[in-house]
Amino acid sequence: MGSQRIGGSMYRYVRIVVLLLTILTVFVPGWADRALAQSLHAALLRSDPADGSVLARTPGEIRLWFSEPVQLVGQSIMVFAPSGAAVELGTVQERNGEVSVPLKVAVAGTYLVNWQIISQDTDPVSGSFVFSVGQAGGAWAGTVSNNASPLGFWLQALEHLLHFLGYALAFGVLAFLRLVVAPLKQDALAKPIWRLVNFGIIVLLVAEGVALIAQSASLGNHSLLDLTFLVTVLASSFGRALALRLGAALSLWVLIGIIQQGNRRVVDVALVLGGALAVIDSQASHAISSPIVWLGLIVTALHIVAMGVWIGGLIALLALWRRKEARVYQQDLLARFGSLALASVAELVLTGVVLAGLHLVRLADLLTTPYGRLLTIKILALLLPLLFVLLGQRHSRQRWWLLEGCSLLGILMLAALMVSLSPPR
Incomplete structure (x- = not known):
């Protein structure tokens, strides 16, 4: 009987994964051609005038060349005169990754150029450089070019x-409800589950607010909460991705209301929505510099789904374990979730290996690049929850599951930092 329950649970999990793969197979090819044009975050290849150059006469325009076509946002280029005052510029134009703006200046000295754009994967990129006319001098003499916003980076990691x-909490816990709790046909077990799902939806909504502020902080030339600039950001590709994620969270909220009114069939629709959100996330994640971009999109989506099922399921199990109405079903819950967690771990490891191969140029990148070092730490950290899983199965003690959950949250923090960094490839 126990093996039949485990087999049935794994079958349901595999069936949902197959459904997600079917959705991806239908929609991903249409994105692949557009995604092939993406590299990593857009990088400034060169500028005219060059950073630190000293010119005999004033240039007629500022030109920037990026590694990919980019989106202009807000005041994409600002130039400051040696006196510190902003220089009036013409219309900024972008064409196939080349950004240019007419410039009319006549004063000798050092000029500061601030630029900001949004790359094709919706990540904000900004920087600055200086050039001099005649000789260096004025307010910007000795200024070092800057291409990073620490506040923006940490806000992106938090988001x-x-x-x-x-x-x-939303979709992972819902999968636990559908695959672990629902077969027991005990409605009393579902009550704490719904509270977790609703809390997860709130966290998803808060994350989008933080994402908007992080985008603003990562782009300069304005105040952090400049309403006009925020509207401009929302009109970009980032805004469209944000709208899709918000739409998914709000749609789930509506579906949860329908489910709680008695229509249990809608649970499967909500899980498909979770798969769609994973696809949206994969589309806005690190671009893959490879001919097999579609593989990166599929693997990233499956990686996110497996993460959600493992962490969300563990949190749901902990929420139920000490409840009076769950004591009779503890062994059933443990057996069903054990098979689900095992499948999720296998999926995480497999997709993680594929993603590492797509993002790393060589094995040495694991130790020589910030992204690689974080990935190495994440791989080593994964051994902790796996150890706690083994101990929890042997002793069936809740404290091991708590340690497993805490270690998974730590890995989640590492994943958030990794997504905020540019991989080697």
């Missing part, structure tokens, strides 16, 4: 952490 956690 990714909240989004991953919200996904696990």
